[in-house]
Amino acid sequence: MFLNIENLHAQVEDKTILKGINLRVNPGEVHAIMGPNGSGKSTLSSVLAGREDYEVNAGEIRFLDHDLLEMDADERAQQGVFLAFQYPVEIPGVSNKLFMHTALNAKRAAEGLPALDMFDFEQLALEKMKRLEMSPIMLERSVNVGFSGGEKKRNDIFQMAMLEPKLCIMDETDSGLDIDALRIVANGVNALRSNERSFIVVTHYQRLLDHIKPDFVHVLYDGKIIKSGGFELAQELEERGYDHLIQAYEKV
Amino acid sequence: MTTLSKPMKKFSPLAQAAMDYYQSQAKQLMQAEGEGHAVTAFRQAALNRFLEQGFPTRKDEDWQFTPLSNFLKTHYAFNGVSRIDEAAIAAVKPKVDGWHLVFVDGYFSEILSDDLAGMPSGVSLESGKDALDFEQGFRVFADHETDIEQDAFGMLNAMLFDDGLFIELAAHVRLAKPIVVSYVQTLASHANTTRCKIKLGRGAQLQLIEQYVAIDAGCGFENSVCEIDLAEQAKMSQVIWQNLPEQGMFFNNQFIDLAEQAQFNTHYIGLGSAISRHQNHVQMAGERIESEQNSICFARNQQIMDTRTYTGHSVEWGASRQLHKLVLADQAIGVFNGMIKVDQKAQKTDGMMDNKNLLLSNKAQMNAKPQLEIYADDVKCSHGSASGQISADQIFYLQARGLTKQQARQLVTLAFLMEPLESVADHAVRDWLQQALSAAVTPYLN
Structure with a gap:
C-alpha cells in the first residue's frame, strides 16, 4: 500500500471542509485533483502535509x-x-542554501545516511538548479524574498528535486505562472517522474495537465470526490466546466 | 534677607542607602587622589549633583520601563583582588585578528594586552589611569560633561571613573587591523567604571571592537562613558558585544561628534545582564555625514534591555540609518527609544530609523518609542516600530521540508536577529559575530 485515504473528514475552526474523501494512489501514478473554488482542494493538500x-x-x-x-x-x-x-x-535572512542544506541533512539523518558537507551539497544543488534554469545566485538569496511568482514556484520545484520525495503534492503550483514558467515547472516535474514516485496535482486548469499528463483525474466538490476518470476527464472539464457534474451529483 | 532654597527631593530608603554608599566611595577615591588635585573639584561637582538628583525612579519618563530596584539592592565594591587566569581570559577574547587590549574588573592590564610597539606612528594609545595621573588629564574625557551628567550613571561615572582608554589617530592614519578591547569581569558585585575617548583626525580610519564579558565569579556593575570624535572624512566602525552574566548590570553611554563627510557605523549586541542600557548620542554637525546605528538584543527570563539613540542633524545633506532588533523570551522586557532631530538648517537630511521586535512569549513586553522632530522642510525621514510573533506560515513551510519545529524556530529567530550584521563590512568580524551570536542564543531557542 502506497497511499490510501479513507473517509477523510477535516475541519478548520468550526467549518467542516472535507466530508469523506476516499483516494488510493499507487507508486508511480499521477493523480490530478480539480474542482471549483472552495471545494476543499487546498485543505486536502494541507491535511496531507500535516498543517496544524x-x-x-x-x-x-x-x-x-x-x-x-x-x-x-x-x-x-x-x-x-x-x-x-x-x-x-x-x-x-535565511538563505536558500542554509535552508536546503539543513532540510536535506534532516532527511538524510532520518534515512540513516551521513550528512552532506557544504561542498557536496552545493555541487548537487547547482546541478539541480541548472536543470530548472535557475541562476546560481538564487542559492545565496533569502528564501523566496523578492522572488517573482514564477521564481517562487521554481524554487519549490528545486526543493522537490533536492529532497527526492516519494509523494509530491502540488497545490495549485500553476497559479500565477506565465507560459514559459509553466513549461519550466512542468519539465521539472516530468524529470522527477518515476515508477516509485507519485504525484497529487491540485489545479484549476488543464494547462499544467497538458504538460504533465496525469493517469487519473478526480473532481472535488463540497469536500467529496464526485467523479473520477482518466486524462479525458480534464479535457471534458475544460470544455464544459464543473456545472453539469455538480448538477448531476446534487440530483442524486 | 531670605534665602530661597529648592525643596529637598525625597528618596526611598533603598535609593538613599545606595546614594550614601556611592558618596562614601567617591570620597575615598578623592582622598586617595590627594587634596588639591584638579580632578577633585570635577568629582565633587558631580557628587553634589548626584546627591541632589539621586537615582531615577519609574516616575522619570526615560526610566519608566527600566526599574532600578534590583540594581540599588547591591552596593557594588570598588576594591577587590582580581583573579587573573590568563588562559581563561585568552579564551574569551574575540576570535578576530587585531590589536587586543584587556581590562580586568575595570582596569587596564598591560600584561594581558598585546604589545603595541608595532603600531604605526600617528596612533596614541593611553590608559585612563595614566591620563588621570596628569594634573588636568581627566579633561580629555570630559568634552560632553553637561550631557554626560544628565543621568545618574553619568554622574556616578564622573565621581568614580578610575581607568579607561584614550585612543587618538592622527590625520589620515589607518589601522589595517581592528583594535579589540575586552572588558573582563572576574569578581562578583564589583563596580567597573571606565571612560573612553576616541579621537580620529581628518581622514583617519579605525575599526573598534569592544566586548563586555565575565569569567569565574565575574558579575558586576559596568558603567562606561565613551566620547567619540571624528574629524572631517574620518571613518570609524564600532562593534560592542555585551554578554555579561544574567545578574550583571550594564550601563553604557556614548557621545559621538561627527564632522563634515565623516562616516560612523556602530553595532551594539546585547545578550547579558539583568539590566542593560545602551545609549548613543550622535551629533552630525557637518555636511554629508553618514551615520549608521544598529543594535541586536536577545533577552530572556527577567532581563531588561534598554536601547536608546539620539541623532541630531544640524547641517545639510546628512544621512543616518538605524536598525534595532530585539527578541524577547519568557518575561523579558525590551525598551527602544530613538529620536531623530533635524534642525532648520539641516535641509536634505535623509534619516531612517527602524525598530523590529520578535516576542517569543506572551509574557514578554516591548516598549518602543521612535520619535522624529523636524524643523527643516526639505528632508526625507522615516521611523517605524513593529512587534510580532514568529509566523506560523514560516514554521510550517520549514517543517514541510523536514526541519523540526525547534530547528525551524531557531532558524527564523536567528535570521531575524542577524539582519543588522549585514552592514558589518569586515567579513572576518561579521563571521565571528554570526558564529558567536548563534552559539550564544541557540541554546535558549526551542
Missing part, C-alpha cells in the same frame, strides 16, 4: 507503513511527503 490548523475528525490516511495522521509535518517530510505550496513563504 486543520482538525481531522474522521477517517484515516495510510502512507507506506505509516499512519500519516499520527505524524508531525517534519516527520512526514522526512518520510518522503512533499508539498509544493500555492503561496511559497518568504523567510527573510
